[in-house]
Amino acid sequence: MPNSILKGLKKYNTFMKYYSYEEFASDTNKLIQKVKGFEPEAIIGIARGGLTLSHAVAEGLGIREVQTLRTELYDEDTKRSCISIHNTVTLEKITKVLVLDDIADSGDTLKAVMESLECGNPEIEFKSASLFYKKTSIYEPTFWINEAKVWIDFFWERDFK
Numbered sequence: 001m002p003n004s005i006l007k008g009l010k011k012y013n014t015f016m017k018y019y020s021y022e023e024f025a026s027d028t029n030k031l032i033q034k035v036k037g038f039e040p041e042a043i044i045g046i047a048r049g050g051l052t053l054s055h056a057v058a059e060g061l062g063i064r065e066v067q068t069l070r071t072e073l074y075d076e077d078t079k080r081s082c083i084s085i086h087n088t089v090t091l092e093k094i095t096k097v098l099v100l101d102d103i104a105d106s107g108d109t110l111k112a113v114m115e116s117l118e119c120g121n122p123e124i125e126f127k128s129a130s131l132f133y134k135k136t137s138i139y140e141p142t143f144w145i146n147e148a149k150v151w152i153d154f155f156w157e158r159d160f161k
């Protein structure tokens with residue numbers, strides 16, 4: 001194999017971590033144990049990264065009230081100057097909501113979503129959770145499992161292409 005390709009592979013592996021289904025299943029079970037005491041009545045998954053996690057956590061906690069918000073902060077690998085939040089959620093007769101995303105990278109998405117939800121629903125207690133959290137994020141989720149030190153390549157981003 002040429003040296004340039006070997007260098008590229010070494011760089012790729014240093015700055016990116018493949019996150020397998022097995023790791024996801026294990027970490028999701030850990031997250032379920034962490035959030036259980038909060039006793040959420042509903043889950044809001046942030047699309048798209050939080051959808052797989054939201055479904056798994058909902059199953060683990062026995063929650064049927066699962067809703068989604070779609071956000072746009074990135075175009076491929078390029079970060080936009082501002083975030084867009086799409087969709088609305090209906091939270092009638094609900095007092096506790098868990099908001100899920102796969103990672104708090106910059107924190108912009110979770111921060112914007114949490115502020116929007118809390119502002120529009122001051123009578124509801126919201127908590128957030130993610131599988132990964134970067135210490136440089138402007139927003140720290142209430143619950144998280146792993147510190148992200150490199151780019152995370154989630155199995156759902158790779159295995160179905």
